[in-house]
Amino acid sequence: MTTVALEITGTGWLTTFQDLGRRDTERLGVPTGGAADQHSAVVANLLAGNPRGATLLENLGGLALVPDHDLLVAVTGAPARVTVGGAPVGGWSPVTVPAGAELRVHDVRLGSRTYLAVHGAIAADTFLDSAAPDARMGFGQVITPGTRVLLETEFRGFDQPVFRLPVPTLPFEKGPWLVDVVESQGGTAIPGIRELIAESSYVVTGRSTHVGLRLDGPVRHPADETEIVSHGVPVGALEIPHADELIVLGRYRSLTAGYPIVGVAARTSLPLLGQAGPGRELRFRWIDRETSVRRSGRREAELRTLERATADAFGALGLRTALARS
């Protein structure tokens, strides 16, 4: 094991330590939180030879750093220009960064967030066993330029590896993004809402936060004033507040009260929702639960394939991955 320091030379609007979020803490009133785009976070870690849930860096925008030792990294998330010492390298692929060379992730487009995973274990504070920030509870995990991030790694450097892995990416389209939605309890409380949502176009506004995406677009409100008492809601729930807007709740949502929930985004659509920034146009498509779970199963199978392929490739280079360790 070697301790490596990554000197952060540039960040996005917000760069934090991140992981897949807290487990089994929602019953304590602490939202799961974690990477807004869980798919990109998982793939970044697998490509770097880490366990899926290893601590990594999440950037709202880009990032730049200089390591004091050779590193193996992977950058995923929104399409971006990735360079090492000024030379372009690939995103969604393992990349070596020689000691002293600057890794830059810039020109982030179409999506909001990029993820940087580094082979090894990043040292970060945890709260309830997770490095994921929870700003409301005073756990910011913010990384600013000048920060030295420490890492324990087995990586001792090798020439640029030639990986040819089937990497499952996300469809970052220039046009509207298609989001699948599954019906939920209470979805019929507003007559015609299902059709309205299916036919309309919605645009992400700048009022969006990690609690939820706030969308401009047509909505309808319930006719009666039936009291809705505080209740839990899944990540991805589509909520209609009193104002004329649609909210898609994110991984830091809390209990909701008084607002009807009209549907819940499908599991496989959540990563893209985590990437949708202000100005992004979204279209919704209703799918049934079985279809949604089937797609989720296919996505998981793709990740397992990648997990095995990286274990093989890293094994051939004498580096252990999570799969090889287990």
Add this chain to the structure above:
Amino acid sequence: MTTRQPAPITVEPYGDSAVMVTIPHADQAVRRAAIVAFRDRFLARRPPGVLDVVSGLESLLVEFDPLETSPQHVEYAARLLGDSPAADDPVRRRAVREFAIPVVFDDEAGPDLSSVAEEIGLAPGEVVDAMAASVFTISLLGAAMAPMMDGLRVPRPVRRRAEPRTDVVPGAIMIAGMNAIIQPFPGPTGWRVVGRTPHTIVDITRSEPVSFGTGDIVRFVPVSPAEAKALDGSFLLPKEVPV
């Protein structure tokens, strides 16, 4: 073999990875007590594939991995549990803790105290007396581990604020309906702020960030601002129980 009545619970799919459990009953108090009891039993015998639960006032959102289980399996498990009487449950619950929480009740610490008093037809001092005489039970941990409590004894339910306050300080004692809650971190709230405790309610640097849990008993003890100052910021702990 005995035949049991099916439990009167409803389990409805909520998206592709959750179901919502409710216990219909005409009486709100029964609905709320029943869902708390159900949650405890459900967590004690958590079915495979269940990842987490989110407590609502009258509901339980059960989150699961749909690649490991299905809404049908979760519903079946929930019905079996709802059906089994709590009495023969072998899983022992943690001992109930009691809290005597010092609170400053004045217009500065509780800016909504006088408007609440006016609304429910009491003098502000009588609202404080009612708060001190109430025995609260923590029914769930709300946002950011805030203890949500039942048991406010006032003549009628307290309304929420029409316009939420945007920045309420940690330790604020707040009421709405027949419930009370303590603000753990600075932030917005629609609850009515009637007092403040000097104690730290949630400390994220501790391995156990809170000392309370659902089912614990809370009483509020009025103290003077000077008495509160002496306790400033110390972590809230349960009452010492003589052995």
